[in-house]
Amino acid sequence: MDLQHIQWFPGHMTKAMRMMEENIKLCDGVIFVLDARAPFACRNKVLESKLANRPFLYVLNKCDLISESDKDYIVSVFAKEGIKVVPTASTIPGGSKNVFNAFKGLLSEKIERNKAKGINKTLRAMVAGVPNTGKSTLINALCGKKATMVGDKAGVTRGKQWVRLDGFELLDTPGTMPPSIENNLHGLHLAFIGGLNDNILDVSDLCFYFIEELLKINPQVLTTRYGIETKDKTTLEIYESICVRMGCLVRGGDYDYERCGKAVIDDFRKGRLGKICLEGKVTL
Numbered sequence: 001m002d003l004q005h006i007q008w009f010p011g012h013m014t015k016a017m018r019m020m021e022e023n024i025k026l027c028d029g030v031i032f033v034l035d036a037r038a039p040f041a042c043r044n045k046v047l048e049s050k051l052a053n054r055p056f057l058y059v060l061n062k063c064d065l066i067s068e069s070d071k072d073y074i075v076s077v078f079a080k081e082g083i084k085v086v087p088t089a090s091t092i093p094g095g096s097k098n099v100f101n102a103f104k105g106l107l108s109e110k111i112e113r114n115k116a117k118g119i120n121k122t123l124r125a126m127v128a129g130v131p132n133t134g135k136s137t138l139i140n141a142l143c144g145k146k147a148t149m150v151g152d153k154a155g156v157t158r159g160k161q162w163v164r165l166d167g168f169e170l171l172d173t174p175g176t177m178p179p180s181i182e183n184n185l186h187g188l189h190l191a192f193i194g195g196l197n198d199n200i201l202d203v204s205d206l207c208f209y210f211i212e213e214l215l216k217i218n219p220q221v222l223t224t225r226y227g228i229e230t231k232d233k234t235t236l237e238i239y240e241s242i243c244v245r246m247g248c249l250v251r252g253g254d255y256d257y258e259r260c261g262k263a264v265i266d267d268f269r270k271g272r273l274g275k276i277c278l279e280g281k282v283t284l
């Protein structure tokens, strides 16, 4: 499966980047949301370079789905490049207060300058990131109410939407893919975390590659969840054992790869396989 080139039709990307640049002009700063399970695949280096001199913050969301040590590792990798990353979990009550404080800190100079000039201006921030990373959930968490629509698939937010919050206005935006995916593995990671439109992907292929990836990161996860042995087995044999354990068989005894694939990927996305980081310390 060549995910490096999938859906990266240059016209779409140019349009999306242009829209993002237009929105940036309306804002005093940018909050860019990363999925903690694949933060480096979510990263947008083109945007980073365009934001070099502006208040800009990466938020590492969904930290409840990775281990503390992977979280610390990711933060340290970004720190080495001088990039600040704020870890959070938007679905955990009160879990996003640190994001708001960090962003206020980032804009403090501007806030002070406005105050000195007697200007009482609402500051604006754009919330951007790959589809399904939790941008709208983060905004709701910051506001303490359901101000934007959320959902467990890519492309829930369609147009842009302003949300008011305590002297600020946050701009919720539809997810945007990085204009260049550095390698096929990053493309796969984006697919595993639900960053790509599932309709364009073959879920059996996806599950096969996901199992292969898990065998490198932590095969024990498969044994614990599905009660299967992985030692000395091929990826396909493991996939088929999971099919059997989950009762995913079709008439005649063949395997229902698709139904099983959907279930396994869903287990990962919902955190039912435990804490897994695809780009943590072990995997890079």
Ligand SMILES: Nc1nc2c(ncn2[C@@H]2O[C@H](COP(=O)(O)OP(=O)(O)OP(=O)(O)O)[C@@H](O)[C@H]2O)c(=O)[nH]1
Binding pocket: 061, 062, 063, 064, 065, 088, 089, 090, 091, 092, 129, 130, 131, 132, 133, 134, 135, 136, 137, 138, 149, 150, 151, 152, 153, 154, 155, 156, 157, 158, 173, 174, 175, 176, 271
């Ligand atoms: N476990 C966990 N799930 C989260 C977290 N934040 C968001 N989610 C879930 O992730 C899914 C996507 O959330 P959204 O807020 O709709 O994501 P989005 O980035 O706005 O997505 P688009 O609008 O499609 O680009 C939802 O099912 C959320 O419940 C988190 O911190 N932890």
Ligand SMILES: [Mg+2]
Binding pocket: 135, 136, 137, 149, 150, 156, 157, 172, 173, 174, 175
């Ligand atoms: Mg959204």
